[in-house]
Amino acid sequence: MTDVLSTASDLATTYDAARAYELDRAHVFHSWSAQAEITPMVVTRAEGSHVWDANDTRYLDFGSQLVFTNLGHQHPRIVAAIQEQAAHLCTIAPAVANGARSEAARLIASHTPGDLDHVFFTNGGADANEHAVRMARLHTGRHKVLTTYRSYHGGTHLAVNMTGDPRRWASDHGSTGTVHFFGPFLYRSAFHATTEAEECQRALEHLDQVVALEGPATVAAIVLEAIPGTAGIMVPPPGYLAGVREICDRHGIVLIADEVMSGFGRAGRWFAVEHGGITPDLITFAKGVNSGYVPLGGVAISDEIYSTFAHRTYPGGLTYSGHPLACAAAVATIRTMEDEDVVGRAARLGEDVLGPGLRALAEKHDRIGEVRGTGAFWALELVSDRATREPLAPYGGSSPAMAAVVKACQERGMLPFANYNRIHVVPPLTTTEDEAREGLAILDAALDATA
Known part of the structure; x- marks a missing residue:
């Protein structure tokens, strides 16, 4: 009762x-x-x-x-923004435009690298990764997704299968087309490396071989945490992200950077991929976009992948995509980050x-x-x-x-x-x-x- x-x-x-x-x-x-x-x-x-x-x-x-x-x-500025938005427009269906979502998308796009100027909003990081992979599969016509061991991508079915840590085990039936490989981690090197340069080179050679053995024409996406978070905060060695970018470009594979934890200033840059000097095809985000005050995540999308769905329906959506209260919190968060x-x-x-x-x-x-x-x-x-x-x-x-x-x-x-x-x-x-x-x-x- x-x-x-x-x-x-x-x-x-x-x-x-x-x-x-x-x-x-x-x-x-x-x-x-x-x-x-x-x-x-x-x-x-x-x-x-x-x-x-x-x-x-x-x-x-x-x-x-x-x-x-x-x-x-x-934070008083975020709290005030949520209160103001609640008094103005608490919620609305995602098919219509609303000011909070439009401004949040503009602000996010103003800080993403390269041409990642379009934003699909989700409720959090796991479904952001789910939708990013769906976009990559539809864009390429391929199914397999490669992710690292020692990673975490979320708790929904595909996201937890992409995850490389033990939280995957209870739900992993090998049915979602995910393949795992070793990312660079010099302290516990899988490649018997003794220097960062060796670790980088051998990790890239390993990934290149995994792609070759899996069949490049079957791989839709490589999904990397720009800096693995829960798995251990292993900052990639210089050159690694650029090397992954080259492998993806060579084989027409979509590169997805999972910035759910590392994005929005956490790593001392707006996005952690900036440390590697690359632009991925898709960036997933959540958490820091509005400091978690109201659940919000999303996918930042490149022009090329956006064009795939310019005249072709994207078969995905969420009831609360771009929820006004969550987006108002994002607007206040990003503007505060800029101002301060x-x-x-x-x-x-x-x-x-x-x-x-x-x-x-x-x-x-x-x-x-x-x-x-x-x-x-x-x-x-x-x-x-x-x-x-x-x-x-x-x-x-x-x-x-x-x-x-x-x-x-x-x-x-x-x-x-x-x-x-x-x-x-x-x-x-x-x-x-x-x-x-x-x-x-x-x-x-x-x-x-x-x-």
Whole structure:
């Protein structure tokens, strides 16, 4: 039954933390979880780089939730834009034009590289990748899609089959035409490389051979995270993205850059492909496009692929494509980023604070096997033995040692982003230098406490 509230606000009871937890455990089914094994934190409020729990304990959000609150929590300009749009036009079917969606598309296209000037809006990153692959298949008349191991592309059926990490296994029946290959990752090289140049060359030779053996005429697209995110923030070596671009051009394969996590300033550029100096045929995005305030994703489309559907119906769409509230949040987010040089701030945060600070931690703590990243997009590879590079937790799982590090961070007032044997340092792009140093100090203390 629906509660009938006697108060003026329909949300009055939702501010009760104890009730929120009780109802969560009674009715909410959580993603990627064994339902009876979890005790989710109740977050009662958030502001800037911080969130507060049911006990009014404040935490520094060093994971930007799932790496999407790029402008932090409750940014007044985004909140005001959503409120203004709600008062003007809350929702409308996607077949008609509306000002918020049109302006959001213009702003996105103004920052995409090359001729990626057309935008198809989705509800998030997974369906953005689904539609990008559909476009590539229809454009080329081919079916196969090549993606890397150590990747994540979303939780829908095709997207999770494209994913290279263990979250794919339970849903992978080999039926979606996806083929995986090894991307460059010098620290755990699949190619016995000893330098970045060797890793780049051998990774490209490997991909070229996979394409040849699969049959170039059967491959519709190569999908790459411009910088793999959840899989480990492995920044591609110089020349790699250009080499993939050349392979795609040689065989008429569509190159799709998954920028769901790395885009909109996270890597210190508007899009991470800018580090590689290339223009893909399609870019998928979500998360940072509006700091996750209202679900939104999309595909930025090149002129060539757009022309395929200029006089041919694209057989795809979503009920909420370009939802006015989500697009209003995107307009406010992008304009704020432009006005406040948020992308430059993220680059400087990485160059001046996060990079040097994390490398200093690596000199102090033997558990840190490698530091890698750029902008506000960093990872610490934690190992039990630096010589053997034995990970502190197994691939696809966790360990008591990793759980202890996470717990020690939380006890000291910081929420880390942990995945397998890694701690990802991915704070909001608006994090101050003092807040960033506070987070690094907490991480230092947590590593000390668990050594």
